[in-house]
Amino acid sequence: MPNDTSLNLKILVLGESHATAISRAAEELSLETIKAFDVRRGSPSKKFCRDQYSSLKPEVLVLAFGGTEHNIVGLIEADPKFDFYWPPFSDYCSDRHLLPASALEELLRHRIRSGLDRALDARSAFDCPAFALAPPPPFRKVDEMTLLPSAFSGLLEAGITPAPIRRKLYAMGCALMREAYASHGIPLIEAPTAALDEDGYLHRHLWGRDPTHGNHRYGSLVLDRLSEEAINA
Template identity: 55%
Template structure:
């Protein structure tokens, strides 16, 4: 007999925050799995969720693409217009949003394909969640993912520009998943300040991922969205 549960959350690095927020007495209702564990070249270990039959499936694949493109300052420094944010900082080169859209869409493709391959294994309603919001800035104590370590001499791009890239990515994710009948769940408002940046207290070991406190807010967002 399959193990029937209310919500199964499958994905990659952003599942860690949610997994850490699921209380023990909810383990029979909510299960959250990083599908990369023990996976080969496919990057999805299907054995980790074999035999689980959810009433709702949540996909948390990819999500850091906007950071790959825009976290580290570029040469020349660039900016974009993404309504309602249409101001361009002095000294920055305007890049058409459509060009950056294509770059992010290209970066998103592999994670979306993994998500869709997982979605095809279930016949329940499916949803995709937004990645954590951007951060404002860092200090000397901040640790960034190792992929960015060798690039830090160039500095961190301005927060306002990175916020635009994040919103552009969320727009593309929502649009892409909607075309596959998958609804998009945005990041919780309670995780952001009034400018749309993630609160410092919600960072994990690095500011591009949320901690278990962020995971709790995201879990509440999922439950509210699903009505469970």
Template identity: 30%
Template sequence: MRLLQMQRLAGLNLIGKRQFVADYQMLLYGDSHSEAVFQAAELRERRRYPTSIAIHRARRQKGEKVIGDTSLEEFVEIARGLSSSDMVISMIGGNQHAVLATIQHPIPFDVLEPGADFSSLRPGTELIPYRAIASIIHGGIRGRDGRALSKIRDATPARMFHIIPPPPKRDSDFIRSYHESRFSEDIAKLGVSSPELRMKIWRMQRNLLHEYCDELGIEAFDPPQAALDQDGFLLPEYYAKDATHANRNYGLLLLQELEQRIVRSNESVQ
């Protein structure tokens, strides 16, 4: 299993260069976006600067290949044994925005975000009602991903967080050169959508995820500001070599923020 430091944390916890004793566990469960954190944790282990988060990758069948190490049912049982002092961190799902807004639609479209004016729309596009697109993402969030979040939340008294997926990459040429295989045929025929549309749809998903997490009693955790440019796009140094994911450097930033914000806030309430 791809796990790090599964023992109970009656020992070492690290924040920056500071050590302290903690009596709780931190477990992470996620899909493909969790790979950045796993790679970052492996790097820290090699540098003798370990993370105190046990990382589980969701086990799925992809063709003839099995990816991941822990099924949802197995993780639910693990989470069931945690206490209110422990923490569960979710990186489940997160690519609904990419499915809708990575490939250029045959009829270019745009959406008007709440509070925006018509000058924010791109010329030559069809205006699609914001609620129509939001309803698709809403259904995706509350489908497989939402059911998984709800199962974990119902099973455990632990404090629970959900990591919002990284924002889109501004560089369309990069996406044309490096993208997941499922996008290949359509990108070759239709091209890549505009960065502005990709950002609008990601923001839509981010807002809907916050709403859903609030309903479930889960704390939504936004991407690290240090990884974003002035318009909220993922900075190039944090790109993984595909259309949607972030890399190990991004995972290092996430680990740092998790340790600084979550661990310290947990210490303050104990």
């Protein structure tokens, strides 16, 4: 949490769980002018409390709220198992139930709304340019050592949805985030390309405590991306 003294920052990142990787990277690199906070920590309501951040004077605000919606919709296999068409991806598994992309868009758009509202509340507390941050890319596969978020622990018997389908859901989620934030004049910064393997999945060495979050090494790549896009905007 911020201290009580006024602090001029180049970049302030406010968000939820995905802000942690950036916070750890900034601390490891001893970056005094870049701070990142999971706003739920230290807040009695587990929500953004503007009084806790009133001392911070950032040049750029980055919003990292929500971001797990594509996992909620598609991390665990559904019944019936589904696939969908989503250009530019051409893959489709013909032995699965075909869902219209528009139905999945509507479901994701509804789920993204909550994180957007929380982000806009935080954005209203600062008079500076603002950006939104895309979540970490999907993982390719898990093994017996992989730990998944506790929210999914009771569902794992159904299995993990194949990676190509999760990759399309991630792309769809980012497209909808970009659209939603753009309607409020906030550009979306994509995940760093250096974090992706040749097929668009998050490199194994960049996983955080589970494969749906990035670690401090991923956070460092995000900081490089923020410096390129946010500071130079």
